[in-house]
Amino acid sequence: MTDHAAGAIAIIGGTGHLGLGLARRLGRSGARVLIGSRDASRAHVVAASAGLDAAAARANPDAAHEADVVFLTVPFEGHEAMLRALGPLLEGKIVVDTTVSYDRQARAVVLVDGMSAAERAHRLAPGARVVSGFHTISSEMLADLERPLHGDVLLCGDDADAKNRVGTIVRDIGLRPVDAGALVQSRLLEQLAGLLLGLNRRYKKKDLGIAIVGLD
Numbered sequence: 566m567t568d569h570a571a572g573a574i575a576i577i578g579g580t581g582h583l584g585l586g587l588a589r590r591l592g593r594s595g596a597r598v599l600i601g602s603r604d605a606s607r608a609h610v611v612a613a614s615a616g617l618d619a620a621a622a623r624a625n626p627d628a629a630h631e632a633d634v635v636f637l638t639v640p641f642e643g644h645e646a647m648l649r650a651l652g653p654l655l656e657g658k659i660v661v662d663t664t665v666s667y668d669r670q671a672r673a674v675v676l677v678d679g680m681s682a683a684e685r686a687h688r689l690a691p692g693a694r695v696v697s698g699f700h701t702i703s704s705e706m707l708a709d710l711e712r713p714l715h716g717d718v719l720l721c722g723d724d725a726d727a728k729n730r731v732g733t734i735v736r737d738i739g740l741r742p743v744d745a746g747a748l749v750q751s752r753l754l755e756q757l758a759g760l761l762l763g764l765n766r767r768y769k770k771k772d773l774g775i776a777i778v779g780l781d
């Protein structure tokens with residue numbers, strides 16, 4: 566029994582690439598997963614595709630309300646509005662922010678006001694226990710349950726207990742968590758994701774990752 570099995574894990578934007586990959590891996594780990602969407606009917610389709618019960622589908626606010634760990638997997642364009650909408654529902658909850666502030670036109674990570682998305686999440690939902698992570702993990706790799714996983718999940722956050730709990734979830738899906746420091750370090754995680762996007766393009770790959778060498 567995992568220590569997150571008692572509470573639900575919501576995936577906001579769970580109908581997307583990363584959401585589906587996480588849903589499949591979390592579902593296989595035995596976690597109770599809620600797939601969130603702006604339209605619950607889309608969440609139904611993805612819940613089925615992730616091998617979850619149709620009862621796992623929710624509108625985003627309902628998913629956030631029912632869970633005690635909330636993954637935020639929406640594109641950067643929708644990040645701020647989503648946090649403003651969900652803010653009060655996230656009070657006291659662990660929020661795993663995966664967002665990369667990727668500017669499609671510039672083809673680069675552009676940190677607005679120098680802040681990472683996770684720092685912005687902390688500002689917009691001050692009651693949430695924000696942990697930043699999964700930026701360098703490929704959604705394609707997660708979604709294919711036949712594929713062995715590679716790469717470390719670098720986690721940043723100012724709440725040690727929240728970071729530990731997310732670390733347990735990471736281990737449960739078969740990856741290694743690495744404590745990458747305070748929330749402010751999330752700026753680096755986003756930049757690493759930008760680096761990987763470029764590497765994937767140049768080397769015609771889809772699942773390059775980052776692993777820290779020399780750790781036990």
Ligand SMILES: NC(=O)c1ccc[n+]([C@@H]2O[C@H](COP(=O)([O-])OP(=O)(O)OC[C@H]3O[C@@H](n4cnc5c(N)ncnc54)[C@H](OP(=O)(O)O)[C@@H]3O)[C@@H](O)[C@H]2O)c1
Nearest residue numbers: 578580581582583602603638639640643664665700703704
């Ligand atoms: N893809 C990856 O490999 C990967 C890896 C690491 C981190 N990330 C980060 O994870 C986040 C999600 O990436 P993704 O590739 O999964 O994105 P995506 O597939 O393009 O979108 C995810 C979901 O977000 C919802 N959405 C779309 N636009 C929205 C908006 N303007 N406001 C609110 N919700 C919106 C949609 O769900 P509904 O229409 O059902 O609401 C969509 O299915 C991004 O911030 C990305 O930087 C991605």
